[in-house]
Amino acid sequence: MNLKKKLAMSIATGALAVSMIGGGTYAYFNDVETTNNTFAAGTLDLAVNPSVIIDVDNLKPGDWMPRTFDLINDGTLDISKVFITTDYSYDGTDEDFGKHIKVNFLRNEDKSGILLPSNVIISKTLYELKNMSPDAVKNLSHSIFAEKSGLKAGTKDKLAVQFEFVDNGQEQNDLQGASLQLEWTFDAQQTDGQKR
Incomplete structure (x- = not known):
């Protein structure tokens, strides 16, 4: 055998040995475990009871109308804020009837303290409230005896x-026969995220 053939045969034998050694290094023990994980989102579900807070007719200047209603958290998540937005439309007059209907107070009885009530709205006309969004579940009394702000699930x-x-002490004949349709929207907001 000549030198070239011996050299080629040695290289081939070496390559075969290396491949056998390398192939053997892939053997190892193995164990596999699988986890099953779940992410489920909660729900925000605010209800107002009754759904019609006020429905009156035959009003005259000076009449006042007290009403009560509940804000109910029917969801699985706590609510941090409930913003009230006011909108209305009116018929039967050129005068803005919302300037003559006043909310003397809107009070959260559960957030009120013994001495200080938690008045969400104090003496605002519907016209003024169109530019406001008060929080109906905020403890404004800061009393230790009242519930904390928010609405738990x-x-x-x-x-x-x-x-x-409102009886403004002036002639209000242009409001005779007028009507106003009030829409209060209650916008519930979630609490801040937290480590779980």
């Missing part, structure tokens, strides 16, 4: 409101 807050057809 499965609980409710009782609210008291008083509307008034």
Whole structure:
């Protein structure tokens, strides 16, 4: 055998030995475990009871109308804030009837302290409220005896409101036969995220 053939045969034998050694290094013990994980989102579900807070007719200037209603958290998540937005439309007059209907107070009875009530709204006309978004479940009394701000899942807050057809001491004949349709929207907001 000549030198070239011996050299080629040695290289081939070496390559075969290396491949056998390398192939043997892939053997190892193995154990596999699988986990089954779940992510489920909670729900925000705010209800207002009754759904019609006020429905009156034959009003005259000076009349006032007290009402109560509940904000109910029927969801699985706590609510941090409930913003109230006011909108309305009116018929039968060129005068903005919302300037003559006042909310003397909107009070959260569950957030009120012994001495200081938690008045969400104090003496504002519907016209003024169109530019406001008060929080109906905020403890404004800062009393240690009142519930904390927010609305926990499965609980409710009782609210008291008083509307008034304002007697402005002037002739208001242009409001005779007028009507106003009030829409209060209650916008519930979740609490901040937290480590779970």
